[in-house]
Amino acid sequence: MERNFVRDVSHLPTHGHGPSNLTWWGTIGFILIEGFAFVLAGFTYLYLMMQFQHWPPGMPPPELLWGTLMTVLLVLSLAPNVWAKRMAEREDVPRSRIAVLVMLAIGVLTLVIRWFEFTVLNVLWDSNAYGSIIWTILGLHTLHLVTDVGDTAVLAVLILTKHGKDPRRLGDVTDNAMYWNFVVAAWVPIYALLYLLPRAV
Amino acid sequence: MSPKDSHPSDELRDGPGLNEDETCRRLERTWGTAPGLWGWLTTVDHKLIGRRYIVTGFVFFLLGGILALLMRLQLAQPEGTLVGPDRYNQIFSMHGTTMMFLFAVPIMEAMAVYLVPLMVGTRNIAFPRLNAFSYWVYLAGGIMLYVAFLLNTGPEAGWFSYVPLSGPEYSPGKRTDFWAQMITFTEVAALAVAVEVIVTVLKMRAPGMSLNRVPLFVWSMLVTSFMVVFAMPSIMLASSFLIMDRLIGTHFFNPAEGGDPLLWQHLFWFFGHPEVYIIFLPALGMVSSIVAAMARRPVFGHLPMVLALIATAFLGFGLWVHHMFATGLPRLGVSYFTAASMMIAIPSGIQIFCWIATLWDGQPQWRTPLLFVVGFVVIFVLGGLTGVMLASVPFDQQVHDTYFVVAHFHYVLIGGAVFPLFGAFYFWFPKITGRMLSERLGRWNFGLFFVGFNVAFFPMHLLGMVGMPRRVYTYPAELGWAGMNLTATIGALMIAAGVALFIVNVLVSLRGGRIAGPNPWGAGTLEWATSSPPPSYNFAHIPVVEGLEPLWDSRGRLPVVHGLRVEEREVLLTTVVDAHPDLREPSPRPTIWPLLSALAITVLFIGSIFTPSAVVWGSIPLAVGLIGWFWPKRSRTPTEPVVES
Numbered sequence: 001m002e003r004n005f006v007r008d009v010s011h012l013p014t015h016g017h018g019p020s021n022l023t024w025w026g027t028i029g030f031i032l033i034e035g036f037a038f039v040l041a042g043f044t045y046l047y048l049m050m051q052f053q054h055w056p057p058g059m060p061p062p063e064l065l066w067g068t069l070m071t072v073l074l075v076l077s078l079a080p081n082v083w084a085k086r087m088a089e090r091e092d093v094p095r096s097r098i099a100v101l102v103m104l105a106i107g108v109l110t111l112v113i114r115w116f117e118f119t120v121l122n123v124l125w126d127s128n129a130y131g132s133i134i135w136t137i138l139g140l141h142t143l144h145l146v147t148d149v150g151d152t153a154v155l156a157v158l159i160l161t162k163h164g165k166d167p168r169r170l171g172d173v174t175d176n177a178m179y180w181n182f183v184v185a186a187w188v189p190i191y192a193l194l195y196l197l198p199r200a201v
Numbered sequence: 202m203s204p205k206d207s208h209p210s211d212e213l214r215d216g217p218g219l220n221e222d223e224t225c226r227r228l229e230r231t232w233g234t235a236p237g238l239w240g241w242l243t244t245v246d247h248k249l250i251g252r253r254y255i256v257t258g259f260v261f262f263l264l265g266g267i268l269a270l271l272m273r274l275q276l277a278q279p280e281g282t283l284v285g286p287d288r289y290n291q292i293f294s295m296h297g298t299t300m301m302f303l304f305a306v307p308i309m310e311a312m313a314v315y316l317v318p319l320m321v322g323t324r325n326i327a328f329p330r331l332n333a334f335s336y337w338v339y340l341a342g343g344i345m346l347y348v349a350f351l352l353n354t355g356p357e358a359g360w361f362s363y364v365p366l367s368g369p370e371y372s373p374g375k376r377t378d379f380w381a382q383m384i385t386f387t388e389v390a391a392l393a394v395a396v397e398v399i400v401t402v403l404k405m406r407a408p409g410m411s412l413n414r415v416p417l418f419v420w421s422m423l424v425t426s427f428m429v430v431f432a433m434p435s436i437m438l439a440s441s442f443l444i445m446d447r448l449i450g451t452h453f454f455n456p457a458e459g460g461d462p463l464l465w466q467h468l469f470w471f472f473g474h475p476e477v478y479i480i481f482l483p484a485l486g487m488v489s490s491i492v493a494a495m496a497r498r499p500v501f502g503h504l505p506m507v508l509a510l511i512a513t514a515f516l517g518f519g520l521w522v523h524h525m526f527a528t529g530l531p532r533l534g535v536s537y538f539t540a541a542s543m544m545i546a547i548p549s550g551i552q553i554f555c556w557i558a559t560l561w562d563g564q565p566q567w568r569t570p571l572l573f574v575v576g577f578v579v580i581f582v583l584g585g586l587t588g589v590m591l592a593s594v595p596f597d598q599q600v601h602d603t604y605f606v607v608a609h610f611h612y613v614l615i616g617g618a619v620f621p622l623f624g625a626f627y628f629w630f631p632k633i634t635g636r637m638l639s640e641r642l643g644r645w646n647f648g649l650f651f652v653g654f655n656v657a658f659f660p661m662h663l664l665g666m667v668g669m670p671r672r673v674y675t676y677p678a679e680l681g682w683a684g685m686n687l688t689a690t691i692g693a694l695m696i697a698a699g700v701a702l703f704i705v706n707v708l709v710s711l712r713g714g715r716i717a718g719p720n721p722w723g724a725g726t727l728e729w730a731t732s733s734p735p736p737s738y739n740f741a742h743i744p745v746v747e748g749l750e751p752l753w754d755s756r757g758r759l760p761v762v763h764g765l766r767v768e769e770r771e772v773l774l775t776t777v778v779d780a781h782p783d784l785r786e787p788s789p790r791p792t793i794w795p796l797l798s799a800l801a802i803t804v805l806f807i808g809s810i811f812t813p814s815a816v817v818w819g820s821i822p823l824a825v826g827l828i829g830w831f832w833p834k835r836s837r838t839p840t841e842p843v844v845e846s
Contacts, residue, residue, distance in 0.1 A: 003759050003761045004755075004758045004761065005217050005742070005761060006760040006761065007408070007782070008762070008764045009762045009763070009765065009785065010214050010763075010764030011764070012764075012773075012782055012784055012785050013784055013785070014786070014787070020774065020784055022328070022400055022774065025327075025399070025404060026328055029399055032430050033396075033430050033433070033434055034434075040435050040438050041438060044442075044464065044468070048461070051459050051460070051461050052459050057459060125445075125449065126452070127458075128452055128459045129452045129453060129455070130459060131451075132442075132445070132451035132453050135451075136441075136442070154828055158833065168833075169833075
């Protein structure tokens with residue numbers, strides 16, 4: 001088949017931010033998948049709740065301290081997270097480096113808090129269906145925390161070494177920030193389900 | 202020099218400034234897969250991975266078919282002794298599991314992996330390494346399940362593994378654990394492909410291919426991929442609950458501790474019913490491609506066709522309870538699901554009529570692909586009719602768990618998916634291999650399959666109505682079911698002969714088939730604009746699209762853009778709705794890391810069947826694999842300075 005050159009694309013940029021990028025869309029895709037898994041896990045929680053006369057069944061609900069601390073920390077972490085995203089979009093490498101390190105520190109701190117959360121649930125996963133679902137939901141969220149902390153650690157190494165000069169690393173910083181927003185957004189309804197709902201019913 | 206000042210013209214680019222042979226030679230060097238085993242293991246070419254995915258899916262189809270034949274031979278006469286009850290349980294569970302999870306969904310996605318990048322006019326799929334990873338994970342899951350089966354540890358509780366039958370009490374041992382982990386493998390693979398397809402369709406379309414010019418097959422894969430995104434988390438969650446109940450003592454499905462077996466059915470069918478459409482929608486896209494090419498006119502009613510696909514997808518999520526009519530749910534809820542189930546006939550009807558109108562108005566060439574489309578329409582309409590019957594609760598309760606249901610879903614699934622798939626094999630085989638399949642063998646293939654199918658499955662309607670339950674390994678002679686069962690078995694053997702003929706056709710045509718050329722059917726979509734089989738880089742220059750059927754619209758002089766690099770892998774990104782050129786984006790080169798990561802995840806998944814601690818120690822090699830995968834690689838040539846917008 002003959003061809004007919006109609007347009008030159010060589011002057012198009014090789015790097016964009018947000019929805020111009022493939023990785024942004026890929027991240028959104030996986031956020032949709034994982035977000036929907038959280039939604040279904042939440043439905044399971046409510047479904048199982050309907051099977052019981054008392055909720056929690058014969059034990060106190062999870063203690064508020066660590067879970068509330070987690071909520072406060074996660075919500076506050078949005079500020080440095082948004083800052084990291086802005087610095088990366090502005091291609092401010094030195095400040096992006098600091099922001100990534102701050103986010104890494106916050107991530108590690110959330111894992112410490114999560115450890116203590118697991119110790120005050122007042123139920124084990126094999127006690128009854130109530131225990132099974134709250135351990136599973138908390139475990140699912142912990143998996144996201146661990147993944148994001150690992151991801152941020154690798155990113156920190158990259159951005160502090162010679163790889164940091166590649167503008168694509170800054171794109172990684174913005175995508176990582178978006179993913180953290182999701183991890184926080186997923187937590188808030190989980191906190192309500194696990195900690196507040198049992199006290200309200 | 203700041204990157205912003207640089208002019209990108211130092212690099213070699215495709216276009217009028219570079220000799221055509223030189224362009225192709227350099228593109229081949231940049232995009233080609235290295236020969237030999239290393240190249241085979243590391244390739245990220247969507248065509249090589251797609252082809253491998255298709256062949257693997259077809260092998261699982263043959264294995265599932267052999268299991269079906271074993272069942273039919275066992276049931277050919279009353280009190281058969283070929284297979285005992287325990288083995289029979291494993292065989293029907295393996296048959297359903299294979300056909301749904303290892304054949305139907307993967308092969309539809311495989312066709313998309315091969316075809317979608319070509320049809321939207323780009324050089325490779327989005328996230329090509331994820332694509333390679335997806336294939337290896339799928340392969341590992343399938344092999345694991347069959348090794349377990351050969352060691353007498355195959356799943357035994359049916360393809361939907363209802364609790365409590367599949368729970369720790371009634372299915373001791375590891376059989377159901379292998380089933381549950383097979384789910385994890387195949388769903389990880391399917392979700393990865395879904396994301397790739399969504400991003401490829403949204404961001405990598407050729408300039409000018411605005412959403413209203415996207416081919417129907419690509420639309421169908423886009424909609425399917427979104428369905429995968431929302432359906433698969435449900436089954437992953439359900440199978441995780443199941444395996445946790447079995448291995449670490451949770452109580453999700455244990456009523457003694459507040460769990461509920463019906464929770465399994467809700468979660469399973471919230472996935473399971475959309476699953477049917479995940480298999481069926483791609484087939485509709487294939488039918489549209491075939492019908493347009495064979496009738497030599499665009500499909501009648503392009504917009505209603507797209508809307509019908511989307512409507513089917515939405516309705517598909519509102520039907521799951523019709524699998525649970527026999528569980529005693531509240532009547533109001535059941536009525537809603539009856540209405541929704543009947544409503545699905547509307548978009549299906551619209552599509553059927555649009556195809557008929559297309560053929561009516563066109564000049565159809567009655568070649569083998571079109572024969573399979575006709576077979577599809579006939580069989581699928583029959584399956585749809587029994588579907589409307591089953592949507593009514595009293596009838597459903599009468600024939601629940603009988604061969605009537607077996608007949609219904611084989612009419613829907615084989616009619617709705619396998620017939621179009623075979624049509625698609627005949628239609629795109631020349632694109633993939635460069636040679637035509639034999640028409641004569643194709644007609645015999647179709648005839649045997651079509652007649653055999655009806656001989657095998659029509660009697661099952663009647664068997665179900667006279668009360669033969671599904672999943673029984675034998676029946677006494679006094680019930681009078683022998684004649685119809687023998688008929689069904691004869692039909693099954695005819696199907697087998699038809700499939701065998703297809704394999705012969707493929708083997709013969711691969712060597713001696715007629716050379717196809719770029720566009721043997723005179724079709725209008727972009728995959729036919731390049732040679733058959735396509736070169737590693739798909740298109741020497743990225744085409745520009747001006748209508749629904751670019752090759753028909755351009756009348757032999759295809760408009761193209763130029764200016765992509767030929768020494769580095771580069772793809773063109775366009776805007777989501779209008780497909781305006783937006784960015785030039787590097788595309789990943791071959792690497793071994795997706796295979797290593799897939800092996801690591803295999804160790805983790807299989808290990809976790811035997812010890813929960815595998816989830817912890819197994820994550821270490823997986824993390825190593827993923828870090829190696831994402832670690833920045835050195836480019837072959839000095840990188841181009843970044844060009845900012």
